[in-house]
Amino acid sequence: MISFPKHLYTDVRIEEIVDTRIRFKRKKLREQKTRRNKGAFIRVFDGERWYYGAVTDLGKLQSHVDELAAMATPVEGIEEHPVVKALEANERKEIRFEKDSVTKIPLEKKRGLLEEVLAFADDEAIVNTDAFYVDNRTVKKFFSSKGADLTFDKETTGIGITLDIAHGEKKDRMSTSKAKSRFKDLKDAKGYFAEEIEKDVDFVKRAMPVEGGEHPVLFSPLATGVFTHESFGHKSEADFMIGDETMKREWSIGKEIGPEILSIVDDGGVEGSGLTPFDEEGTAAKKTHLIKEGRLAGRLHSALTSASLQEEPTGNARAVDFTFEPIVRMTTTYIEKGETPLQEIIQSMDKGYLVDTIKHGSGMSTFTIAPARAYRIENGEIKEPVKISVVTGSVFETLAHVEKLSSEFELLSFVGGGCGKMEQFPLPVGFGGPYTLVSKLKVQ
């Protein structure tokens, strides 16, 4: 039981993590381990500055709290500070994964699943494989001087496989992964790997250099997710707006920035790598419309940004792990599904490109997507695979060029990797959406 210092706001977040990693390299077992780690992040606020500490010796939590409090300047009435007032004080225990937890699945079953997936990588053009199974169970406890008392859990499980493919002079490295919240769902997704590996090998064997220029681009749900995240998601993180009148004007609620078919959501309640039942400040998950029918509808907040912009907290204060403070981050961010069947969208394209899978993306004034697998589209048909270095567009203009959204829709999770924001990388997030046709993007 922590004794909270007087006239200061204090919160403590304790994380207990159990994770498993199994790795095969060139189809030989190279690693198999289950780890248990525990740590805490402490925050003390005096109205002017925050004082943070990341610790692993939980037996001395009180002395760490006291040490940070000694750096702060106590102020009577701290509970009336707008930031403190914006913090929720939830008291709840929400354990949803314990019954069929990944920690209860025997190691042999996990290893067996990975070996089954690896067996699909049998094409002679595959000269090297690096495959891993990972899972993670994290239990978080959060309590604050405002009276918050939370315990909740999160689990993810996934498989990733990297292939080095060489077919004569044609060579490349391709990666495929799948993550779920429950082991049984991952088992059911085994067939996905067989398909993806076949497509990867075919891509390397047949891909041609791309003809650069401005073209229509059709993004798969995976690519749509990254496109949404990079072209718009980061702009909706309200910490970029604090004290910035220009940004507030530029991104004012109600402003039209896309067609009516376009709605973008961030939802911390969706299971997967973006699941955030409570954020790192104890705020409950919310579904936030960022864009609704083409117009700016909301932003993502921490307590600080919500107080600064006088909007409601949204449950988006997240940290990569217990060694970092929470900052405004996405959870699961996606474009809501459309109404046009994919086949119709492809048939409507005279020319353009399909971006199927990606290596990475980034978002500044220009957003970028580096495709892994891409295909040329001509006269309503998907043609040969093409090698594209990067697809770029202006974050200010591109959403206005969204032309069609498919009725097919998928949400995905990362296996390893995640979102990077300054020093905090990788944060697990969820992403996805429909197939999305953008009428004009720069392809190199």
Added chain:
Amino acid sequence: MKKETVLIQDTETAVKVQNSRIAAVRKKDIAKKAVRVYDKDLIGIGGAMGDIGWNTLEKSAVEDLESGIPYPHGIEGGLRDHRDYRRKSFTDEGLQMAMEKILGTLNEKFPALRFSEGLKQKETLHRMENTDGLDLEYRDAHTELFLLVKEKEGANLFDNMIVYYGRDFDVDGFLDHADRFLTAHLEKASLPEGKKVPVFFLMNDSLLGFLNRALNGEAYATGSSLLSGKLDAKIFNERITIEQNRDSERAFTSFFDTEGVVKPSDKVELVKDGKLVNVFTDKQTATEYNLPHTGAAGGGHDDVPSLSGAPLRFVPDAKNIANSLKGEPAILVSVTSGGEFTADGNYGAPVQCAYLFDGKRLLGRLPEFSIKSSLFDMLGKDYIGTFETDILPYTDKPLLQGFRMEIIR
């Protein structure tokens, strides 16, 4: 049974900045420990974060032997090498005062700009010991300043970044650099004429990442590297020498790899005078593919050592950028994010922030554009040079590289 222990202790104080003022102070003290045991050509590892007893970790490691992970390579031994690279350090109060001074000066001189992120000081201890007499210790401390720069009248998330990373952080010296850097940022300039223009980078991350895949011994040997089959062949411009470089003074990383290997002078030449002479390997890769062992094992504190990447460094081959340019206007890139190489070495990238550059001075900020080239052109006929310079306040002795590249306006 042989035993090995790994300890990585990181302590850090960070001063966080938001909206051009100090918003927070953060302290960390995190220990990562692992015990490895080796028995009958198998390895077992027990690891954890925090104050867990060595005996507990050894017990986990012995249990882990049952996983049957092979490790038939033997362990390093009979070497004691302790190195301490720590130099200047700030107290916690000193760090806050340094940040206050920096913000005070920048806010006053550049009222049109807003700053965020902050200043941190990090101290690292990395120790590795084993029952064969290996006793390695690396101690270091560095200061890292990272400021996002945003124009108050602009709608971008940010417009530029100032970075310092080194051991001898001097506030006044940094402010001199920042003054030149930000003054040039506020001056508008036009892109140089011509389709191909000299473009300079502070060690392009995409290039180093691509070279890391191409020079990987396993990728080379299995035929999946762009350089497969080219050992002893001339592949790049004859002025280019690339090292696997674990010289902690330059690389800011421990001088030993995760298998405890220390190389003479901490370097191995991979490309020498344009010729491919080595690819980087760990013990497994060297044995399996009959390649020279370069000591490039990687992985986390409780991972089985394996080959992933290596710290690569270009050897400076030229001294005077202005002389190399002979009056031709050039571009110095400050921010390029999201670019990539294709498998056959073609490169494309947007450039979000860059300066017009005459080899000595930053002359003004350029509009956004894209660049295009290929690996063998950049490191071949279009290669200008690798220079040690202090033009940007990046680190104590940063390297600047120049290539002629196609500009897409």
